[in-house]
Amino acid sequence: MTSRNILIIGAGIGGLTTALAFARNGHEVDIVEQAPTLSEVGAGLQVSPNASRILSALGLGDAFLKAMIRPHEIVLASGRSLRKITHVPCGMFAENRWGAPYGVMHRADLQSLLRDAVVAHPGCHLHLDQRIASDDIGSWHERFGRPRPDLVVGADGVWSQTRRLIKDAPAPRFSGQVAWRFKVPTELTRSALNPTNVTAFLGSRTHLVAYPLEQGKAVNIVAITRGSDPGETWAERENPKGRADLLNAFAGWHPDLITILRQAPEMTFWPLFEVPDGSWHNSDRTILIGDAAHAMTPFAAQGAAMAIEDGYELAQACNQASGDMTSTLDRYETLRRARIGRTRNRGAFNQFAYHASGPIRVGRDLVLSLKSPESLAGDLDWLYGYRATGL
């Protein structure tokens, strides 16, 4: 295998995973990140077994496993009555069925673990506090006295600059959905939910997901409903009108859940953008991964997992390449496009089912209550049981 020089734009979960995967295969990697430090406030992340298997293979080790809380069950419940509709067992059941743990953790903790592994690897060079524009990507290495990259990986998220270099690349579009994310002390949630589970409360055009963080002392909450397009943005601090809008969208929900929404401390507001299907590489040496290529709404909680899979699979594809870079990138894209498409469809299905009302909701609850938890888990085998190349 020839050692290659890789330039990665963006040190999010996708960019850092990609860096580690390439460096562990013997390549030299530069990662350019606009943020002066890698940290993110308040938000949690569900890490499904398809992703945790890769993170363990990349050597994140005990610290990663310790940082994860393994929920007992993934529960679907009514937002109006709190009635449990169904559940999928988690914990050891997930580990035995899918061969790797299902966990929840602080996104900042995962990013820190990845950053530490990247910084400790002699093949990785992390350059913080450097926003790079599309016009500068081709010459970045000259300014910094680095080797010319054989491959440029755009891992720069929904508002990617790298994407401008790709002909027929997809443009982001507002999904029509917005999310509020916040943490509350576990005590505040006890009457509404079991804080050792991931619980998705379902309602008409709205849903709310809750899961434990910080050794069970806090509960992470994501509330999703319809909203209007705020223009190019990522997360925003809440304003007082935002809270009123949120309470309005969840009117009629169970009083214990409304109390949580009322009493929650500072919330962040996330308009949800998607990047639809389109080209991911420029037939030369630039490719997009993660949200830059295919941002999806969080109805299947798979955006970061797909970015992790992308980074690992791209490194494997380049490692095994016998032809030129274009055919390697083509093969990678074909492999990933099918999986991303299926995952996106699962998210769309979840959105339809979670936000159903009227007779569709009644039918949904009936079908779900007739299915055994094992059969519901079986529906997820293709997603969570996925083994990336070589694993």
Ligand SMILES: Cc1cc2nc3c(=O)[nH]c(=O)nc-3n(C[C@H](O)[C@H](O)[C@H](O)COP(=O)(O)OP(=O)(O)OC[C@H]3O[C@@H](n4cnc5c(N)ncnc54)[C@H](O)[C@@H]3O)c2cc1C
């Ligand atoms: C409400 C919500 C809940 C979610 N829950 C889950 C979940 O439970 N599980 C899951 O798997 N996924 C979840 N996701 C999806 C997940 O957050 C994203 O898919 C994932 O973070 C994408 O990672 P990324 O590395 O591709 O992009 P990003 O995380 O956006 O990282 C891009 C990086 O590039 C940097 N950058 C951008 N532009 C430039 C530039 N010009 N120059 C230099 N650096 C630049 C940015 O600063 C950033 O660090 C959720 C998303 C939302 C909105």
